[in-house]
Amino acid sequence: MQALLADGRLTPGVRVPSERDLAAALGVGRGTVAAAYERMRASGHLVRRRGSGTWTATPTEAPPLPFTPAPSPAGTIDLAHAAPTAPAEAVTEAGHAALAALPAHLCSAGYDVVGLSALREAVADRLADEGLPTHPDEVLITSGSQHAHSLVARALVRPGDRVVLDQPTYPNAIGLVHDSSARPVPVSLERSDDGTLDWDVRALAAALRESTPATAYLVADQHNPTGAVMGAATREGVVDAFRRHGVPIVVDDSLRDTWIDAPPPPCLGSFAGPRSESTVITIGSLSKTVWAGLRIGWLRAPRALVRRIATTRASDDVAPPVLGQLMALALLERHDELAATNRARLRAGRDHLLRALPAALPDWSVRRPGGGMALWADLGAPRSSALAEAAPRHGLVLASGPRFGVGGAFESRLRVPYTLPLDVLDDAVVRLAATWDDLDRAPSVLTTVV
Incomplete structure (x- = not known):
């Protein structure tokens, strides 16, 4: 046990x-x-x-540490974050286009709490292309997908509420639950006979029945950190379970366009249908397909919820920045091209790391993900936190496995991103192997991050 x-x-x-x-x-x-x-x-x-x-239970109920490594010395390789570097030419051109379009907006105060109408229309069109018919009034522009999740949580979650989460999941989603004074209800992904991961519909239904949560947060496509993709039949079962219990799902589609081997099924929100539109709240951003530095995201929700969030946003960030939205609008016009280029880079990085990591660390085991931005490595021993503690001495920053779970789980796991240039990945693997060898020579005291 x-x-x-x-x-x-x-x-x-x-x-x-x-x-x-x-x-x-x-x-x-x-x-x-x-x-x-x-x-x-x-x-x-x-x-x-x-x-x-x-x-x-777990030996401690302490909340997870913030998923923000301290400033690192020059030359340090960051394997704690999984995000692409910017397509410099495209982002620069988008900046020029945004500056050219800016004068038309300078006659207003710039406080558009739901976001520029042109950008909301572009996001709505994008979602419709994914099989989720959307009106611009159902879209609210945010400062990234984490900000979108935070705004939804402020509207739906109260202190003491329960929130269903994937186990494992995105660390900042766990942090948001704790920051909301709510209680996470983790539901583990299940591994099928062929080794693929999928969501356990029966376990989710049991969690809904027993914990009566306020909401849930799921990453159905290129799941962070495992790279799993929810099957089409599973999507139907998940949406039906949440519909029957009247619990809204926040589905994070930020990684949806980072598939490598095959496109995922239609987005989870498309399985809800028009009569149950409140079942699924879709959030997304350009952080994983273009550049995280833009800090532009969105949420898609029923009009009433969008209005409710908009009225409370004044005490948050008031409104998204106009210039950033204009850049996002220009980049969305090239989204398919940029996403394809990003997938090619991810494919090269994944395949390279799948060769380099087992060669340097033969006792570790990794599975080939069909997409996403990282390998979810099995270390074969519960030493992930110790590895992360020792890594800075070798010029590495790591996110230990327990950061991705509730209750100190995944001490034998490590997320290893493949978003860096290939030569940097090679250097990172050498440093990672050296750090692991140091643990064998001088074992450190294990500090579990929960």
């Missing part, structure tokens, strides 16, 4: 079988199970609740 909790396949807050039932299922004496349960209660992995049995 401790191993299952460590790698995220068993999540905190799950009721375990009684001592008698588990002993019968395993064919061992009840005393053996009772002794194991007692050891896990002592270590904090199980808790007994009066009148309701024994439940899985």
Whole structure:
């Protein structure tokens, strides 16, 4: 059970079988199970609740550390963030186009709380092309997808509420739940017989039934950090489960266009249908297909929710910057071209890292993702946090596996991005191997990040 909790396949807050039932299922004496349960209660992995049995837990309930590495010395290689470098020519041209278009907007105050109408129309057209018919009034422009998620959380989540999350998931989504004084409800992805990952519809339905969450956050395409893609049949089941329980889903489509081997199924929001439009709230940005430095994103939601968010935005960032929106508008006109170029770079990086990493670290195991921006490496030992602590001594910045999970899970995992130039990836792998070797020579004290 401790191993299952460590790698995220068993999540905190799950009721375990009684001592008698588990002993019968395993064919061992009840005393053996009772002794194991007692050891896990002592270590904090199980808790007994009066009148309701024994439940899985984690040794500490501390919130995760912020996913923001400190400033690093020159020459440090950043493997903590997975994002592309900018297509310099395209971004520069978009800047010139934005400056040329800016004078037409200078006669206003520049406070358009929902965003420029032309950009909202362009985003709506983009979503319609993905199979999700959208009116511009259903779009609100934000400062990136994380900002969009934050605005939705402010509107829908109250202190003490529960929020369903993938397990593992994007670290800043976990951080947002804690910042909202809410409680994360992690639901593990399941691995099929052929080794592919998908979402467990029955587990999600059980979480909805038992925890009555305020909302959920899912990454259905090129999942961060595993690269998994939710199957079409699974999408139907997920949307149906959330519809039946009346719980809205925030689906992050920021990575949708980073597929490499094959395009994903239609976007999750397209499975909701017009009668249940409030079931799925779609957020996205240009950060993963163009450049994160633009800080332009959006959310697609029912008109009533967009208006509700807009009225509360004044205490946040008031309105998105006009110049950045004009740049985004110019870049969206070239989105297909830029996304294709980005995919070619990602394919080269992925294939290169799939050769380099096993050669340098043969005890690690990695699976070939069909898209996304990183490998989700299995270290074969629970040393991810120790590795991340030691990495700066070798000029590396890493994001340890537990940052991507609730309750200290994934101590045997490490996300390794392939977004850097190939020669930099080679250097990073050499440094990573040296750091790993140092752990064997002088093991550090393991500090679990939860």
